[in-house]
Amino acid sequence: MANKVAIVTGGGQGIGEGIALRLAKDGYAVVVNGRTQSKLDNVVQKIKDAGGEAITFAGDVQFKAVNEEMVAFALKEYGRLDVFVANAGIDWVDTIEETPEQQVDNVLNINLKSQIWALQTAPAAMRQNGEQGGSIVLASSIAGMEGFEMLGIYSATKFATRGLVQAAAKELAVDNIRVNAYNPGIVLTPMWDEIDARFAERKNVPLGSTRQAFVDSILLGRGEQPDDIAKYVSFLVSDQADYITGQSLAVDGGIKFQ
Numbered sequence: 388m389a390n391k392v393a394i395v396t397g398g399g400q401g402i403g404e405g406i407a408l409r410l411a412k413d414g415y416a417v418v419v420n421g422r423t424q425s426k427l428d429n430v431v432q433k434i435k436d437a438g439g440e441a442i443t444f445a446g447d448v449q450f451k452a453v454n455e456e457m458v459a460f461a462l463k464e465y466g467r468l469d470v471f472v473a474n475a476g477i478d479w480v481d482t483i484e485e486t487p488e489q490q491v492d493n494v495l496n497i498n499l500k501s502q503i504w505a506l507q508t509a510p511a512a513m514r515q516n517g518e519q520g521g522s523i524v525l526a527s528s529i530a531g532m533e534g535f536e537m538l539g540i541y542s543a544t545k546f547a548t549r550g551l552v553q554a555a556a557k558e559l560a561v562d563n564i565r566v567n568a569y570n571p572g573i574v575l576t577p578m579w580d581e582i583d584a585r586f587a588e589r590k591n592v593p594l595g596s597t598r599q600a601f602v603d604s605i606l607l608g609r610g611e612q613p614d615d616i617a618k619y620v621s622f623l624v625s626d627q628a629d630y631i632t633g634q635s636l637a638v639d640g641g642i643k644f645q
């Protein structure tokens with residue numbers, strides 16, 4: 388039985404990988420979820436090489452049953468669940484008017500429903516920790532603080548995340564289960580490669596120019612790295628943040644102001 392156990396969804400690359408590596412460094416046994424087994428194996432190997440503990444759980448978190456199986460897997464493998472980071476998400480770059488129905492469904496199912504399933508499946512496991520409770524962290528975005536052109540459906544899901552965080556925090560505080568979100572800015576992950584490429588195609592602008600314009604707007608003068616989010620999540624799930632719940636914070640180097 389591990390001392391502290393975390394699930395991180397979408398952990399095969401980008402922000403999720405950064406969070407998985409960081410929580411393992413903090414002493415968590417980490418269940419690393421994603422859809423591509425080879426990427427998950429790679430992250431688990433990095434964690435083990437650094438002396439940490441982790442295991443893969445491949446599965447598509449848009450389905451409730453996958454979340455149920457993943458929580459059961461964490462309990463079977465490690466004996467408890469302390470932290471659930473619902474990080475998995477996808478973008479779709481298009482005007483609202485022109486977004487195909489299939490893509491609307493994909494973005495809503497993967498970004499929003501997966502977070503609802505996290506909030507439906509993690510609490511029962513965390514209640515087994517008694518007074519220690521647990522911590523659920525959802526991925527929102529600066530696009531969940533202001534609607535972004537060409538990212539309307541995506542923005543809608545990230546606004547919804549903040550609503551879920553507030554309602555779930557109110558429902559779960561009685562069990563000392565805290566619920567919060569991180570709102571990344573312009574994180575230089577494969578997701579931004581995709582967004583930039585789609586903007587280039589749809590708006591007929593040079594490759595790289597959209598990302599650069601956004602990065603130029605950051606007060607701290609550099610694009611964000613996964614570890615910038617991972618450091619915040621490390622704090623958020625720790626005892627240092629045991630009085631923080633129901634919050635969605637911009638961790639963006641200074642783009643959006645609440």
Ligand SMILES: NC(=O)c1ccc[n+]([C@@H]2O[C@H](COP(=O)([O-])OP(=O)(O)OC[C@H]3O[C@@H](n4cnc5c(N)ncnc54)[C@H](O)[C@@H]3O)[C@@H](O)[C@H]2O)c1
Nearest residue numbers: 397401402421447448475476526528571573574576577578
């Ligand atoms: N990159 C940014 O600038 C940025 C900004 C704001 C918010 N975010 C949010 O942060 C989170 C992580 O973003 P990222 O930049 O690391 O993205 P990314 O595309 O680089 O990585 C996301 C990971 O999630 C996985 N994933 C996608 N759908 C999944 C599903 N249905 N089931 C399981 N795994 C799935 C992908 O395979 C991928 O490994 C997302 O929720 C994203 O919306 C990112």
